[in-house]
Amino acid sequence: MTSQQMAAQQTYRVSAYNTSKLSENKIHDDAVARKFGFSGGLVPGVDVMAYMMHLPVERWGRDFLGRGLIEARFVKPVYDGETAELTGREDGGVLAIEVHSRGELCATGTASLPANAPAVSVNYYEQIAAVAERKPVSPSSYPLGKWLGTIPRDWSGDAAKDYLADIRETDPIYLREGLGHPGLLPRVMNKVLVDNAILGPWIHVGTRMQLLSASKIGDELTARAKVSDNYEKKGHRFVELDALVVANGSTPLAHCRHIAIVQPREQAAA
DSSP states (O other), X not given: OOHHHHHTEEEEEEEOOOTTTTSSOGGGSHHHHHHTTOSSOBOOHHHHHHHHHXXXXXXXXXXXXXXXXXXXXXXXXXXXXXXXXXXXXXXXXXXXXXXXXXXXXXXXXXXXXXXSOOOOOGGGSOXXXXXXXXXXXXXXXXXXXXXXXXXXXXOOTHHHHHHHHHTTOOOTXXXXXXXXXXXXXXXXXXXXXXXXXXXXXXXXXXXXXXXXXXXXXXXXXXXXXXXXXEEEETTEEEEEEEEEEEETXXXXXXXXXXXXXXXXXXXXXX
16 A cells, blocks of 8 residues: 555544433434334434544545535444444545444445535525424425424534534634534534424434535524425335525525435334
């Protein structure tokens, strides 16, 4: 292996942490997750994606936070307390990322650094509020073409530090430069689903995210999302969202395509 090839590979290890043990989504609860065929509560996919983002930020620095492109798909669960081993192999400007845990491939993805962030008009994405009263999820909860909003959220002060600790982020760039971690953006995408229906156990499947601007610690984050697909596959109900994550009501941070199983098929207990 040449020195150039060695330089094109990155590794990163994280002691995975289930940040959602007490959340409304009981797929992160050990007992409930076992009913769906898992060994225990799942570490949220958005947090696994946050682990993955460490590699392109390490490779391209702040430039990636302002215009990077990343895609992640979740293949197998990562469990609380287990080591997640990440590898990044760059070829032709594209970083191929894999996450392994317990000897299994858990997630795959790619990241790259476009020459420029694409121009995206915030006005193209309709700004609406989340529903006033959530109702239990059903196949009609997220109709094709419907616009969805979110309750505004921010991670400022101690919340920002706590989040970085929760995802085991070691890069000092965020606190040093007052930047929001891009792992918060798919979290906001999850909130599109949660803020508009009462969900049972559900699973984030994957996200494609084109960053448009680096967020700042304390930014108020919202999403303007359109349901781009809603379908059943192998007994699971999938919803796909096409959305813009926006800071402070006006600054586009990321164009996201987000996929989730909002009604997973339950398996018989072993």
